[in-house]
Amino acid sequence: MTEARDSIFASIRRSLAVKGDERIRAGIVEDRLDRAPKGIIPTRAQVDHGEKLELLLKKLEGVQATFARLENAAKIPAAVADYLRSNNLPATIRKGDDPRLAGLPWSETALEVSDGRSDGHDLNAISHAEAAIAETGTLVLTSGHENPTTLNFLPDNHIVVLNASDLVGDLEAIWPRLRKKFGKGEMPRTVNCITGASRSGDIEQTILLGAHGPRRLHVLVVEG
Amino acid sequence: MSAHPTSRQFKDNASRAIADKQLTGNLKAVRQNFIDKRLKAVKELPEFEVLRESAKEIKNHTLAHLDLYLEKYEAKVRESGGHVHFARDAAEARQIALDICRKVGAKTVTKGKSMITEEVGLNAYLEANGIVPVETDLGEYIIQLRGEAPSHIIAPAVHLNKNQIESDFRRVHTHLDPARDLTEKTSLLTEARAVLRERFLAADVGITGANFLIAETGTSIIVTNEGNGDLTQILPKVHVVMASIEKMVPTLEDVSQILRLLARSATGQEMSCYTTFSTGPRRPGDVDGPEEYHVIILDNGRSAMLGGEFQDMLRCIRCAACMNHCPVYHQIGGHAYGWIYPGPMGSVLTPSLIGVDEAGHLPNASTFCGRCESVCPMKIPLPKMMRHWREREFERNLNPAVARYGLGFWAFFAKRPKLYAFSTRLAMKAMKLLGRSKGSFSMLLGVGAWTKYRDFAVPEGETFQAKWKRERGGK
Numbered sequence: 001m002t003e004a005r006d007s008i009f010a011s012i013r014r015s016l017a018v019k020g021d022e023r024i025r026a027g028i029v030e031d032r033l034d035r036a037p038k039g040i041i042p043t044r045a046q047v048d049h050g051e052k053l054e055l056l057l058k059k060l061e062g063v064q065a066t067f068a069r070l071e072n073a074a075k076i077p078a079a080v081a082d083y084l085r086s087n088n089l090p091a092t093i094r095k096g097d098d099p100r101l102a103g104l105p106w107s108e109t110a111l112e113v114s115d116g117r118s119d120g121h122d123l124n125a126i127s128h129a130e131a132a133i134a135e136t137g138t139l140v141l142t143s144g145h146e147n148p149t150t151l152n153f154l155p156d157n158h159i160v161v162l163n164a165s166d167l168v169g170d171l172e173a174i175w176p177r178l179r180k181k182f183g184k185g186e187m188p189r190t191v192n193c194i195t196g197a198s199r200s201g202d203i204e205q206t207i208l209l210g211a212h213g214p215r216r217l218h219v220l221v222v223e224g
Numbered sequence: 225m226s227a228h229p230t231s232r233q234f235k236d237n238a239s240r241a242i243a244d245k246q247l248t249g250n251l252k253a254v255r256q257n258f259i260d261k262r263l264k265a266v267k268e269l270p271e272f273e274v275l276r277e278s279a280k281e282i283k284n285h286t287l288a289h290l291d292l293y294l295e296k297y298e299a300k301v302r303e304s305g306g307h308v309h310f311a312r313d314a315a316e317a318r319q320i321a322l323d324i325c326r327k328v329g330a331k332t333v334t335k336g337k338s339m340i341t342e343e344v345g346l347n348a349y350l351e352a353n354g355i356v357p358v359e360t361d362l363g364e365y366i367i368q369l370r371g372e373a374p375s376h377i378i379a380p381a382v383h384l385n386k387n388q389i390e391s392d393f394r395r396v397h398t399h400l401d402p403a404r405d406l407t408e409k410t411s412l413l414t415e416a417r418a419v420l421r422e423r424f425l426a427a428d429v430g431i432t433g434a435n436f437l438i439a440e441t442g443t444s445i446i447v448t449n450e451g452n453g454d455l456t457q458i459l460p461k462v463h464v465v466m467a468s469i470e471k472m473v474p475t476l477e478d479v480s481q482i483l484r485l486l487a488r489s490a491t492g493q494e495m496s497c498y499t500t501f502s503t504g505p506r507r508p509g510d511v512d513g514p515e516e517y518h519v520i521i522l523d524n525g526r527s528a529m530l531g532g533e534f535q536d537m538l539r540c541i542r543c544a545a546c547m548n549h550c551p552v553y554h555q556i557g558g559h560a561y562g563w564i565y566p567g568p569m570g571s572v573l574t575p576s577l578i579g580v581d582e583a584g585h586l587p588n589a590s591t592f593c594g595r596c597e598s599v600c601p602m603k604i605p606l607p608k609m610m611r612h613w614r615e616r617e618f619e620r621n622l623n624p625a626v627a628r629y630g631l632g633f634w635a636f637f638a639k640r641p642k643l644y645a646f647s648t649r650l651a652m653k654a655m656k657l658l659g660r661s662k663g664s665f666s667m668l669l670g671v672g673a674w675t676k677y678r679d680f681a682v683p684e685g686e687t688f689q690a691k692w693k694r695e696r697g698g699k
């Protein structure tokens with residue numbers, strides 16, 4: 001084990017003609033990890049908030065996701081009930097214990113709400129996004145009991161709540177947010193960047209939705 | 225399927241493939257789908273060209289400091305509660321994976337799509353040791369049912385059509401109603417989803433590859449469209465990542481640059497559906513996720529490529545654009561190459577990994593049209609490196625029989641006017657397309673590559689052969 005490790009490092013260093021203890025090289029590496037310089041950021045994402053939101057919605061459509069815009073979070077339960085009804089889906093929903101979802105008026109709807117991770121038998125689930133990326137219509141979700149990762153993949157229909165204020169322009173803009181929340185060099189166990197519903201092109205290169213993950217992805221954008 | 229190569233018989237493999245009407249028919253999907261989708265995605269991102277340069281620099285920088293980034297990465301994974309194992313070669317990698325499975329008494333193992341586990345022949349080894357590996361990517365699942373190797377690095381079953389898949393499902397899924405209707409592609413997908421759902425929930429260990437490893441945070445990344453890789457890694461008790469040393473990137477910002485190129489170059493998407501960042505095992509308070517997280521880091525000949533004329537190949541992100549645009553691949557498909565990496569990237573990489581004795585013929589599988597280099601997001605000079613191999617082969621083999629055999633490949637392609645005509649026609653079409661969109665010839669990507677290796681006349685829109693056919697009114 002350590003023998004394999006040592007011999008791989010020795011081989012890398014032999015090929016690179018280095019010893020591994022050169023101060024300058026170590027300094028370069030430390031500096032890069034410390035500064036984490038940004039590269040090229042597409043101009044399409046460098047716009048004001050209103051345009052970012054327009055871009056996000058356009059990109060969501062482009063990946064066959066649907067969305068609804070809500071004035072405030074209190075409207076979420078009714079919007080979930082509407083969505084399920086209009087798609088002829090049973091009025092059930094599973095969620096984690098995210099306080100942003102827990103404190104909502106679920107009882108004002110006919111929805112049967114359950115909590116916790118999925119064991120593979122839930123049709124519908126709702127999660128709260130950490131952020132979204134306008135550039136590509138991507139939702140960013142982080143793991144934890146608040147929003148269990150299994151809810152992102154096992155149910156057939158996945159509803160994701162996004163606070164419009166958590167929308168960023170480009171992929172790179174996610175990382176300072178996560179560093180602030182979790183610490184520099186730290187990550188939550190899982191960060192899921194989700195762009196549309198599950199799909200496969202493996203049968204004659206025809207894109208079909210609903211491979212192993214959700215068949216439908218619906219986004220509730222809360223603007224207030 | 226083990227990673228036993230048949231690259232020595234490349235010429236026979238290729239002849240057989242060209243004669244296989246069903247195969248060449250199925251392969252049309254590669255030409256018809258991938259090329260246009262990629263071009264559209266590239267056109268919609270004006271920064272694509274500068275991003276290629278940015279990504280190339282990131283990888284070159286990483287490779288030049290690979291020992292140090294690997295150390296940082298390793299320390300970060302341990303800090304987050306994960307385990308890091310090092311494997312010099314395929315046998316060590318297989319053994320480590322088996323030991324992890326045995327320790328938890330695993331009976332079945334689900335697998336995300338991973339070229340590295342194909343490279344080390346993991347499935348055959350697990351099976352020989354009484355553990356059932358289940359491929360969960362639809363394409364990989366199909367070829368596993370058939371006992372075949374993937375014929376394409378991102379579309380493993382691209383050599384098959386719907387009817388072939390249907391008969392495999394009927395042959396294997398005997399617990400289902402034999403009278404069921406499988407005429408629609410969606411019914412095939414739905415059936416696979418249901419069958420594999422059970423396997424996901426029952427698996428003891430999930431094994432995935434990694435598209436990238438991040439030194440800054442000790443994170444592994446998988447990129448998929450189906451969501452199978454995620455179910456593979458979040459449901460079982462143990463998640464094992466197998467990845468080769470060159471998957472390293474320094475920071476989250478760095479990987480973001482390369483991710484912009486990956487999906488666009490591969491499938492023409494702006495982002496694949498699921499780009500997943502995994503760091504260590506389940507945390508306190510988590511209600512799901514793996515209890516153990518292991519990374520097996522494989523060398524298998526790559527460290528020896530550093531600092532040499534094939535180092536550039538280590539920038540490869542396995543997007544498959546080079547094979548999607550390769551006229552040779554279009555005609556013969558992936559299996560003819562005789563090992564798991566087909567197309568231009570395979571012709572360069574395979575001899576490095578399994579030796580020129582096994583794979584010395586592959587660098588001849590080229591018309592040197594330069595398309596691969598022009599579409600490679602990481603700007604890997606594939607034709608140049610194929611030429612390096614040929615030169616080495618030539619210097620090494622003063623044995624006239626072998627040299628003749630090598631030269632025979634030129635004859636092989638030259639004698640197939642269809643293939644030759646196709647590759648030149650493709651080149652013309654691409655030049656025209658690009659020429660129209662940008663106006664200036666000197667800016668064209670790819671033209672440099674072509675003219676470097678081939679004596680192409682300035683295109684007048686048609687090849688001589690195409691014009692000849694049209695004017696004669698023939699087909």
Ligand code: SF4
Nearest residue numbers: 540541543544546600
């Ligand atoms: S060589 Fe380039 S084009 Fe081919 S798979 Fe690798 S990165 Fe993609």
